[in-house]
Structure formats: C-alpha cells, structure tokens
Amino acid sequence: MMLVLLGISTGGLALVVVILAIKLAQRSQQMNYIHLKLEHLLDQGTYERLLVFSNDAPIQQLLRDINQVLDYAHRTGARYANQEKEMRNMLSNISHDLKTPLTVVLGYSETLLHSPALTEQERESMIGKIHDKAQEVLRLIHSFFDLAKLESGDMELSMTRVNLSELCRLKMISFYEMLTGLGLEVKLDIPEGDIFVQANEEALDRVLNNLITNAMKYGSDGKMLGLSLHHTNSNGVLLEIWDQGKGIPESEHSRVFERMYTLEDSRNRQYQGSGLGLTITKRLVERMGGSIELRSVPNQRTVFSISLKPC
Known part of the structure; x- marks a missing residue:
C-alpha cells in the first residue's frame, strides 16, 4: 500500500534496482579498468593518456584529473632527463676545460724542474705561461661558482x-x-x-x-x-x-x-x-x-x- 501511495509500483522499484545495479557494475568495471591501465602506464613509463568512454560525470572528472597528473609527471620526467643529460655534458666539459690548462701547467713545471740548461729568458717565458694558465683555471672556477650561486638563488643583487x-x-x-x-x-x-x-x-x-x-x-x-x-x-x-x-x-x-x-x-x-x-x-x-x-x-x-x- 505504501509503495502505491508513493507512486512507485513493485515492478517499477525492481526496475530501478536493476538499473542501479547495472550502473554500479559498469562503474566498477570502469574503475577496475582505470586502475589496471594506470598501473600499466606507470610501469611502462609511456606518454599515453587514459581514455574511457563514459557518460558518468564523476568518472569523467576523475579521468581529467588523472590525465592532468600524468601530463605533469611526463613533463617533469622529461625535464629531469634533459637536466641529467645536460649535467653529464657539463661535467664532461668542465673536466675538459680544467684538464687542458692544467696539463699545460704540469708540462711547463716538469720542464722547469728537470731542465737546468734552460736560459733565463726561457724560464721567464714558461713561468709567464704557467701564470696565464693558472689564471684561466681560476676564472673557470669562479664562473662555475657564480653560476651555481645564481641558479640556487644564493647571489643577492641589490637593485x-x-x-x-x-x-x-x-x-x-x-x-x-x-x-x-x-x-x-x-x-x-x-x-x-x-x-x-x-x-x-x-x-x-x-x-x-x-x-x-x-x-x-x-x-x-x-x-x-x-x-x-x-x-x-x-x-x-x-x-x-x-x-x-x-x-x-x-x-x-x-x-x-x-x-x-x-x-x-x-x-x-x-x-x-x-x-x-x-x-x-x-x-x-x-x-x-x-x-x-x-x-x-x-x-x-x-x-x-x-x-x-x-x-
């Protein structure tokens, strides 16, 4: 009697329950698919996006949020990879730039130490070259240090x-x-x-x-x-x-x-x-x-x- 008074028949109620059950099953399947697909994307590290055809508004919003997070993660990963590559190249170049003048310094130093027959003019010339190369190394070190301070925000610039x-x-x-x-x-x-x-x-x-x-x-x-x-x-x-x-x-x-x-x-x-x-x-x-x-x-x-x- 109560169901009839509310305008819902027993058959209508059963239909509502069936529809709700179907929707819940569909949502459960979609959530499970999203979980498995997301797990796969994270494991493989691919740049795909999650695509699920659904007219369920909460599912659609969840997909948008997940894809935004994936996009951010991909951009961050790409930046990190580029920075890592740049850092390797920089370390290689730093080693080369420091090695070259230091090799010259060591070469002339060896000559000065083990060649007593050198004239005074030759000695002065070599000492001058050692000084120039040592200054070059110092300038490089200052440049590396200044760049590090700039990029870390430690260098104060009063305007x-x-x-x-x-x-x-x-x-x-x-x-x-x-x-x-x-x-x-x-x-x-x-x-x-x-x-x-x-x-x-x-x-x-x-x-x-x-x-x-x-x-x-x-x-x-x-x-x-x-x-x-x-x-x-x-x-x-x-x-x-x-x-x-x-x-x-x-x-x-x-x-x-x-x-x-x-x-x-x-x-x-x-x-x-x-x-x-x-x-x-x-x-x-x-x-x-x-x-x-x-x-x-x-x-x-x-x-x-x-x-x-x-x-």
Whole structure:
C-alpha cells in the first residue's frame, strides 16, 4: 500500500534496482579498468593518456584529473632527463676545460724542474705561461661558482637606479683599444639624454662585458661591432649589442644560453670559451627583472637584445 501511495509500483522499484545495479557494475568495471591501465602506464613509463568512454560525470572528472597528473609527471620526467643529460655534458666539459690548462701547467713545471740548461729568458717565458694558465683555471672556477650561486638563488643583487647610457659609454671606451686592434669598426647609437634603469650596476657591467667579449670572439670576421640603447614603445629600455660575423644558425638559437654551450660548431672554431658566459648573462638579466633574446642572420647581423625596466 505504501509503495502505491508513493507512486512507485513493485515492478517499477525492481526496475530501478536493476538499473542501479547495472550502473554500479559498469562503474566498477570502469574503475577496475582505470586502475589496471594506470598501473600499466606507470610501469611502462609511456606518454599515453587514459581514455574511457563514459557518460558518468564523476568518472569523467576523475579521468581529467588523472590525465592532468600524468601530463605533469611526463613533463617533469622529461625535464629531469634533459637536466641529467645536460649535467653529464657539463661535467664532461668542465673536466675538459680544467684538464687542458692544467696539463699545460704540469708540462711547463716538469720542464722547469728537470731542465737546468734552460736560459733565463726561457724560464721567464714558461713561468709567464704557467701564470696565464693558472689564471684561466681560476676564472673557470669562479664562473662555475657564480653560476651555481645564481641558479640556487644564493647571489643577492641589490637593485638601484643605474645610468645605463653612461655605463655603456664607459664600457665601450674600455674596450675601444682592443676593438680597433682587431680591426673592428665601432658603431654606437646612444641618445644624448641619459637613460636610467632599475638594475644592479655590477651585474649590468658584467652582462655588457660578456656580450661585447662574445661579439669580439665570434663576430670579428664581420669587422663591425655595434651597441644601441633606446626606449621602447612599451615604456621599456632596449639594449642591443650586435656584430656582422658568421652568425648563429637558427637551429642553434635555443641552445646558446645552455650551460657549457661554446658555439664552436656554429661560429668561429678559433675560440674555445668556457660556455658559461651567455648562461651567466641570461641568469643575471632575469634576476634584474629583464629578458634577453637572440636574432641572427649569418654574415648580416647577429644581435643580443636585452629588455630592462626604466627607472
């Protein structure tokens, strides 16, 4: 009587129970399939996604959440694999970069120790070469240490109002003799009025030093080096250092800021840098709230552009 009063017959109730039982069985099967498939994906380490055709809203939401977690895990795994590969390459390059000057130091030291017949001039020459190579090792060690501090966040950069126009003028004056000695024509495009930026002066000086040195090393065959500085339409400050050398192929652009990438395959093989200068430059620029990018058309113009905040 109660069932009839509620508007549900005994047959209707039985049908509801059957439908619920079927749905529960389907959900159980789907959950079991999801469990087995997820277990398989984790064991195999594949980049597949979970696909289950279901009109069950909670199951659909669960699948979306699981696929988001899988995507995140895959991206994290890929980053870890790349970092591990990069670290192996870096350690190999560090070993090579340190081994080369140390081998020279040891070679000359052996000669000085076991060759009493050497003239005073020969001894002075060898001692000078030992000193130069020891300085090279020290510079490498400082570069490794600085990069480690930058990437760990241990290097503090105090931000102040920096006269970038004056800093650029002074830096180019300090390099002028070296640039002309290489036969490079220098082109400057700096406004008469001073341009100020929010930055760390010491870090900015190092950035300029790295980029000018890089242009001298790898772009001197173009016989021209330029520096331009101006405000942008978006109320920023743009600093560009460019050369007209052999340039960098487009396929290499994404790699030039990697640790230990020395550009020897894409530019002048005469120079073998530590491969840390551009990496440190990028980290310093980013720590100052700026950005750096590369544009290069071989034998026409290779430009490193730095965007900074005005002050």
